[in-house]
Amino acid sequence: xxxxxxxxxxxxxxxxxxxxxxxxxxxxxxxxxxxxxxxxxxxxxxxxxxxxxxxxxxxxxxxxxxxxxxxxxxxxxxxxxxxxxxxxxxxxxxxxxxxxxxxxxxxxxxxxxxxxxxxxxxxxxxxxxxxxxxxxxxxxxxxxxxxxxxxxxxxxxxxxxxxxxxxxxxxxxxxxxxxxxxxxxxxxxxxxxxxxxxxxxxxxxxxxxxxxxxxxxxxxxxxxxxxxxxxxxxxxxxxxxxxxxxxxxxxxxxxxxxxxxxxxxxxxxxxxxxxxxxxxxxxxxxxxxxxxxxxxxxxxxxxxxxxxxxxxxxxxxxxxxxxxxxxxxxxxxxxxxxxxxxxxxxxxxxxxxxxxxxxxxxxxxxxxxxxxxxxxxxxxxxxxxxxxxxxxxxxxxxxxxxxxxxxxxxxxxxxxxxxxxxxxxxxxxxxxxxxxxxxxxxxxxxxxxxxxxxxxxxxx
Numbered sequence: 001x002x003x004x005x006x007x008x009x010x011x012x013x014x015x016x017x018x019x020x021x022x023x024x025x026x027x028x029x030x031x032x033x034x035x036x037x038x039x040x041x042x043x044x045x046x047x048x049x050x051x052x053x054x055x056x057x058x059x060x061x062x063x064x065x066x067x068x069x070x071x072x073x074x075x076x077x078x079x080x081x082x083x084x085x086x087x088x089x090x091x092x093x094x095x096x097x098x099x100x101x102x103x104x105x106x107x108x109x110x111x112x113x114x115x116x117x118x119x120x121x122x123x124x125x126x127x128x129x130x131x132x133x134x135x136x137x138x139x140x141x142x143x144x145x146x147x148x149x150x151x152x153x154x155x156x157x158x159x160x161x162x163x164x165x166x167x168x169x170x171x172x173x174x175x176x177x178x179x180x181x182x183x184x185x186x187x188x189x190x191x192x193x194x195x196x197x198x199x200x201x202x203x204x205x206x207x208x209x210x211x212x213x214x215x216x217x218x219x220x221x222x223x224x225x226x227x228x229x230x231x232x233x234x235x236x237x238x239x240x241x242x243x244x245x246x247x248x249x250x251x252x253x254x255x256x257x258x259x260x261x262x263x264x265x266x267x268x269x270x271x272x273x274x275x276x277x278x279x280x281x282x283x284x285x286x287x288x289x290x291x292x293x294x295x296x297x298x299x300x301x302x303x304x305x306x307x308x309x310x311x312x313x314x315x316x317x318x319x320x321x322x323x324x325x326x327x328x329x330x331x332x333x334x335x336x337x338x339x340x341x342x343x344x345x346x347x348x349x350x351x352x353x354x355x356x357x358x359x360x361x362x363x364x365x366x367x368x369x370x371x372x373x374x375x376x377x378x379x380x381x382x383x384x385x386x387x388x389x390x391x392x393x394x395x396x397x398x399x400x401x402x403x404x405x406x407x408x409x410x411x412x413x414x415x416x417x418x419x420x421x422x423x424x425x426x427x428x429x430x431x432x433x434x435x436x437x438x439x440x441x442x443x444x445x446x447x448x449x450x451x452x453x454x455x456x457x458x459x460x
Contacts, residue, residue, distance in 0.1 A: 031428040032386040041120045050168055052113040056447035060106040067098045074098040081138040081376070081384075084458055093145055096137050104132050126373070139383060147388035158390030167384040174364060177382035180399035181392050185238075187404075190395050194245045196256075197447065200284035203260065204269065206278035207284055208232075210244055210254040220322060221253035225278065225293040225302035228412065229363060231404050232258045235299070237397045255285040255294075257302075262409035265360025270411030272434050275309045293322040300458075301408075303329025303389035304416065307425060310445070311438025328458040331440070333423045335459060352417050355410040363405025 066072035076097035078080035087097045111124055121268045137143030141151075141159075169178055185191045196210035224244070226232040235256065236244040247254050250320050257278065262269060282294060298306030303326040310324060355361040371378040385391050409418075426428035428439035451460045 002272075017345065021240055025171070026031060029144050041116065041194050041452045042114075042124050045114045045116055045120075047106060047115055052110060053380075056106050056110040056113065059109075060102060063102040063106075064099065067095055067102065072098055072102070073099050076101065081136055081380075084146040084149075092146070096143065097289065100135070100137055107132060122444065128341055130372060130375055133380055136376075137379050139388075141388055144384065144388055147384070150389050154390070161390030162387040165390070169386070174368070176368065177379060177381050177402075178393045179371075179378065180403055181395045182400040182403060184395050185397055185400035187231075187233060191238055191400070192231075192236050193239065194236050194242055194248060196254075198258075199255075200281055202277050202280055204274060205260060205281060206258045207281045208257070208269040209254045209285075209288065210248050212251075212253065213248050214251045217251050217253045219289075220291050221255055221285055221289045221294055222247055223282060223296050224254065224256040225296065225306045226257060226259070227300035227302045228259050228274070228305070228406070228408055229301050230446045231401060231408060232256055234398075234401050237401065241397065250411065253289055253291075255281075255289075257281060261406045262360050262412075263407070267356070267359035267410040271308055271415040274412060275433055276343075278305065278309055286320065293320050294319050296324040297327070298324065298329060299327045300329060303327065303417065304331065304419070304425075307331060307440065307443075308438065310443045311431065312433040312441040313437050314444070315433075315436040315438055321445050323446040324443075324446070325450070327450045328455055329449075330420075330454055330458050331425045333420045334426065352410075352414045355413045360407035361410070361413040365405050379406060 001252055063072060063074070067074065070091070076087040076094060079097075079101060082088075082097045082101075087093050094288075107128055108125075111121060111128065114121075116124065116193070141147055147158070169175060196208045198206045199209040200207040224235060226235060237244045239245060242255055244256060260266070285294060286292065296306055298304075306324065306326070307329070310321060313319075313321060377423075382393055386393055419431060421427055422430055425440060428441065429437040431438050453457055453460045
């Protein structure tokens with residue numbers, strides 16, 4: 001190929017990557033049918049409840065008059081997007097920020113004021129949150145005085161760096177702004193570095209046993225089941241920020257599962273496959289430790305799998321689990337949550353069919369959904385930092401772990417979807433594990449539950 005041909009090919013790659021980035025950045029889970037149905041319900045509510053719309057319209061009009069007159073109490077500095085002093089001192093920027101914040105608040109109040117069913121309300125809040133966060137004046141160069149100051153200070157170098165960051169993300173990050181500079185975080189060196197070794201493996205997982213650091217250890221080991229949608233080392237981040245290190249230093253024997261990153265050829269691995277693999281791993285842990293039972297710790301999706309296993313063990317009168325702890329694990333899908341609101345038979349069929357065709361649910365696709373659930377924190381914050389300010393994304397071990405995503409095999413993904421749609425865990429006999437209908441009421445071991453107040457997946 002000539003040099004001209006190579007240039008054309010490179011240009012075509014950039015163009016294709018740009019198109020892919022723009023289309024793939026649409027939030028996963030925004031099913032057109034469900035979105036249209038929710039929009040219809042919202043429109044009907046606006047037509048049948050005109051007083052709510054009139055109240056908010058009048059209230060916003062009055063606030064805009066106050067903003068123009070300089071008598072409003074809307075404080076831009078209360079929102080970290082408008083922390084730059086220019087938004088408070090410059091009358092034009094102050095009014096721009098106040099107008100946006102007043103409109104943003106009015107839309108939120110309107111949704112609260114309308115009589116909507118819970119799922120329609122959550123869908124409307126999700127969609128409006130994406131739109132409202134996108135329209136913030138701080139997201140564009142002219143509306144962001146801090147970015148303009150940086151451009152003047154660096155004589156335009158910050159803008160050049162921002163373009164370079166954007167080009168990198170278009171080609172390598174699906175068009176989403178990078179959340180983290182992951183270069184300082186190397187598994188086994190700066191993170192995931194608590195000493196241990198693999199003591200058992202099967203096609204689904206490897207089992208890590210961590211090296212004791214105390215003269216004596218507890219007889220009964222802790223057996224950790226991390227989520228299948230992330231790497232195991234969320235529990236073993238940097239030294240002094242590692243739960244596993246903490247347990248080992250306090251005399252606990254610790255075994256931890258590391259799941260295989262599923263590929264299309266593993267499409268048939270389902271909940272039964274994973275429970276069988278974990279049962280084998282628990283047997284190995286008990287044989288190595290010479291303990292007749294274990295203390296189980298399940299995390300997120302690993303907690304759902306752990307619950308399925310506990311249900312099976314209860315049905316077969318197997319007492320190998322002495323206690324079970326759960327970190328941010330959703331078992332009852334009838335509890336309103338932002339993620340739960342998009343769980344429906346239609347979505348399960350659509351998204352489940354996609355993973356069946358591909359063989360896996362891509363970790364990158366799942367990451368986009370979670371990012372769009374909190375757009376100000378997980379998208380626009382980095383948009384401003386990386387592109388408008390031209391700065392590198394922060395170095396943060398949790399975010400480095402978060403971007404080190406894994407795939408779910410289609411079989412397990414569809415089992416999880418089925419459990420969520422039917423809320424099967426909450427109904428005895430709905431979920432069948434290894435030919436045994438399970439009943440969570442039959443699980444009698446002590447349990448300890450941990451939630452997080454600001455978690456967008458598992459509501460406190």
